Amino acid sequence: MIRDRGSSLRNDFADRTARVHEKRNHSGRWVRVTRSGGSLHDLRGHNLNDRTRSLEINRDGCG
Numbered sequence: 001m002i003r004d005r006g007s008s009l010r011n012d013f014a015d016r017t018a019r020v021h022e023k024r025n026h027s028g029r030w031v032r033v034t035r036s037g038g039s040l041h042d043l044r045g046h047n048l049n050d051r052t053r054s055l056e057i058n059r060d061g062c063g
Contacts, residue, residue, distance in 0.1 A: 002020070002052045002053055002054065002055060003053070004050050004051055004052065004053065005050060005052075006020055006043060006048070006049075006050065006051075006052035007042065007043055007044075007049050007050060008039070008040055008041050008042060008043060009031070009033050009039060009040045009043065010033070010037075010038075010039040010040075011033040011034065011035065011036070011037070011038045011039065012036070012037065013035065013036065013057060014035060014036040015035060015036075015059065016035060016057050016058055016059055017032055017033065017034055017035055017038075017057075017058045018032070018033045018038075018055065018056070018057050018058075019031065019032045019033070019055070019056045019058070020043070020048065020052040020054070020055050020056075021052065021053060021054045021055070021056065022048060022051055022052060022053060023053050023054065024053045024054050025054060026054050026056045027054075028053075029046075029047070029048065030056075031043065031046045031048060
């Protein structure tokens with residue numbers, strides 16, 4: 001569980017995209033990280049630093 005502590009995001013899944021969401025159950029504002037090695041080192045620029053509540057991993061590139 002993330003519980004408002006996320007400050008960065010890294011995706012090590014080769015064939016999936018990852019999204020962190022502002023609210024539970026994958027709702028609210030979100031930001032996506034692309035496949036295999038994509039990362040965001042600072043979520044402040046997306047106004048989500050220490051404000052994320054859920055994580056979603058998708059198989060498609062659209063995420």
